Amino acid sequence: MEKKEIFASIEIADHEVRLVVGEFYETRFNILRVEKAAVTGVIDKRISDEQNVVNGIIKTLHQAQEALGYRIERVLLALPSVNVQRHNRRVHVIPQESSKRIRLSDVQKALNEAVSYKPDEQVELVNVGCIKYIVNGITSRKIPIDEVCDILLMDVDLLYADKDIVYSYARCVERAGLEILDVCLDSYASAQEAAVFEQTVDKYVVLVDISRQSTTLSLFTHGKLANCEVLLTGYGSWMERLLEQTNLSEHVGFRLLQNTCTFNETYAQNSVIYVWAENGVQRQLTERNVCEMTAPMVRNWLNTVNEACAPIIENGDVQYLLSGEGCEIQAIKDVLDGLNAPWNIYVPQTIGARDCSLTVCLGMF
Numbered sequence: 001m002e003k004k005e006i007f008a009s010i011e012i013a014d015h016e017v018r019l020v021v022g023e024f025y026e027t028r029f030n031i032l033r034v035e036k037a038a039v040t041g042v043i044d045k046r047i048s049d050e051q052n053v054v055n056g057i058i059k060t061l062h063q064a065q066e067a068l069g070y071r072i073e074r075v076l077l078a079l080p081s082v083n084v085q086r087h088n089r090r091v092h093v094i095p096q097e098s099s100k101r102i103r104l105s106d107v108q109k110a111l112n113e114a115v116s117y118k119p120d121e122q123v124e125l126v127n128v129g130c131i132k133y134i135v136n137g138i139t140s141r142k143i144p145i146d147e148v149c150d151i152l153l154m155d156v157d158l159l160y161a162d163k164d165i166v167y168s169y170a171r172c173v174e175r176a177g178l179e180i181l182d183v184c185l186d187s188y189a190s191a192q193e194a195a196v197f198e199q200t201v202d203k204y205v206v207l208v209d210i211s212r213q214s215t216t217l218s219l220f221t222h223g224k225l226a227n228c229e230v231l232l233t234g235y236g237s238w239m240e241r242l243l244e245q246t247n248l249s250e251h252v253g254f255r256l257l258q259n260t261c262t263f264n265e266t267y268a269q270n271s272v273i274y275v276w277a278e279n280g281v282q283r284q285l286t287e288r289n290v291c292e293m294t295a296p297m298v299r300n301w302l303n304t305v306n307e308a309c310a311p312i313i314e315n316g317d318v319q320y321l322l323s324g325e326g327c328e329i330q331a332i333k334d335v336l337d338g339l340n341a342p343w344n345i346y347v348p349q350t351i352g353a354r355d356c357s358l359t360v361c362l363g364m365f
Contacts, residue, residue, distance in 0.1 A: 006032070008064070009076040009364035010057065010178075011186065012169055013325070013357070014042045014213040014234075015250075017056040020353060020361040021064055021072065029365065031352030033067055035060040044213060044232055045080040047168040050175070057176035074181040076364040077173055081187040081216055081228040083162040085123055089114040092153050100148050102135070107143055107152070114156040124166045127188050129157030130224045157224055159185060187218035187228055189363030190323050194346040197223045203317040206309055206341075209360075210326025212236040212250075215301070217308055231308060233301055235326035242293040246285065247278065256290055257329045263295045264334040298335055306340045313340050321346055325357035 005024040010017065021033040039056035041049030065072055093110040095102050115125060134153035135144045144152070166183070173180055187207060191197060196205050200220045209216040215231040239253040248256075252274075260273040268291035275284045312318055320343040326332065327345050336343050348354055348362050 007076060007181070007365055008072050008074070009078065009361045010060075010173065011078040011360045011364075012039070012042060012047075012053060012057075012172065014045070014211050015039065017053070017060050018358065018361055019057075019060040019064055019075075020358060020364075021068065022362075022365055024365075029350065031350055033064045034353055034355075034358065035063045037063075042213075045082050045230060046165060047172060050168070050172055053172045054175045057172060057178070061176060061178070072178070074179040075173065077169065077180050077183045078186045078189055078360045078364055079126055079161055079166055079169055079183055080230075081161065081185045081218060082165050082230055083123065084185065084187075084225075084228040085119060085160040086129070086225065086227070087117065087119050087158045087160065089117050089156050089158060090153060091156065092151050094151050095149065100150060102144050102147050102149065102152055104143075104145060107133075107145075107154070110152065110154045111156065114154065114158065117158060119160065122163050123160035124163040125158060126161045126166065126183055126185050127159040129159050129188070131156050159188065159225060161185060184364055185225075185228075186360045187216055188225055189360045190346075191218065191220060191225065191363070193348065193359050193363030194321060194323060196220050196321060199319070199321075200224075203319060204312055206312065206318060206320050208305065208320055208322045209324040210235055210322065211324050212254075212326075215305065215326075216324075217305070219312060229308060231304055233304055235301075235329060237301060238294050238297045238329075241297060242290060245293060246283070248276070254329075256285070257294065257331065259330075260287065261290045261294065261329075261331050262287060262334055263291060263298050263331045265291055265295055267334075268292070295335070298332070299338065302335060302338045306338075310340065319343070323356055323359045327356035 008021045010019050017037045019035045022031050037056040037059040039053050041052030091110045091113045093106050095106055132155040133140050133144050135147050135149045199205050205220045207218040211234045214234045217229045219226045243253050262268050268288040270286050270288050272284050273287050318341045320339055320341055323346045
């Protein structure tokens with residue numbers, strides 16, 4: 001019988017901690033547990049209240065351990081794609097064997113030389129991206145073990161993130177009593193889950209991750225993560241006016257947008273979709289009320305994304321791929337034709353985790 005490989009991945013999102021436990025068993029991947037806990041200690045991708053975040057991690061950890069019946073000691077940690085830098089390093093190594101055959105140790109030596117590069121004291125290496133091997137003038141992505149050559153060349157993509165953010169996120173996880181098995185940029189993990197790299201052979205793909213406080217735009221081309229930009233506006237801005245005028249909580253506002261709303265004023269109806277009491281007075285909202293308060297904010301968000309991506313759209317064949325918790329709002333499909341390039345929404349198909357907010361955690365595996 002094959003040995004089970006069980007892993008846990010964790011994402012510290014802007015309003016909640018997400019923990020996913022999964023196993024690889026006989027070539028299949030199974031979800032064992034998904035846990036979430038609300039937090040208020042993250043503002044614009046930065047930790048503002050470390051203890052609050054630590055408490056959220058501990059809560060998800062205890063809930064998962066109680067349900068599964070065993071301890072979780074190590075996790076895969078997703079890091080926000082803030083101030084991401086991509087650097088390409090070309091390194092070479094001469095095979096030491098008299099036969100001039102490439103050994104795994106030669107590849108490891110070249111890779112160690114590449115990752116030792118430090119472009120800036122303010123960033124930290126997070127991911128090794130695309131690696132190309134050049135042997136006898138032939139370029140390949142397959143490790144050329146046992147091939148004969150005088151010199152092995154390697155082109156290595158290195159992805160760096162903001163050092164302060166990397167260490168603050170890692171510190172929260174370690175203070176919760178966990179070891180970090182590995183780390184990964186959230187945009188890189190999402191791209192792995194959504195098979196973005198395979199789609200970028202002859203076009204650009206802009207991965208749009210919609211979270212509550214922000215939207216992360218990640219540009220992929222030729223199988224590489226080329227650039228990341230964080231827009232400090234997310235689906236939370238869509239319901240700002242709604243919350244101001246009704247005094248409803250963010251949780252209720254999100255549920256209204258997710259399940260009972262449309263962003264198309266033409267089809268909005270006057271049917272009542274929510275009733276509540278405030279100071280002893282009964283209040284109600286119709287679908288048209290919600291639409292009139294949210295649709296203009298959604299269009300503003302669309303315009304912001306279009307403006308940020310306009311230079312890329314003008315220079316090549318581009319497609320948007322949307323992911324993240326904001327894609328759980330079904331009505332978003334009503335307005336996405338307002339984007340300045342073709343679009344698709346990625347919804348995970350893994351049983352037990354068919355939730356757009358879990359794309360990053362799934363990609364970590």
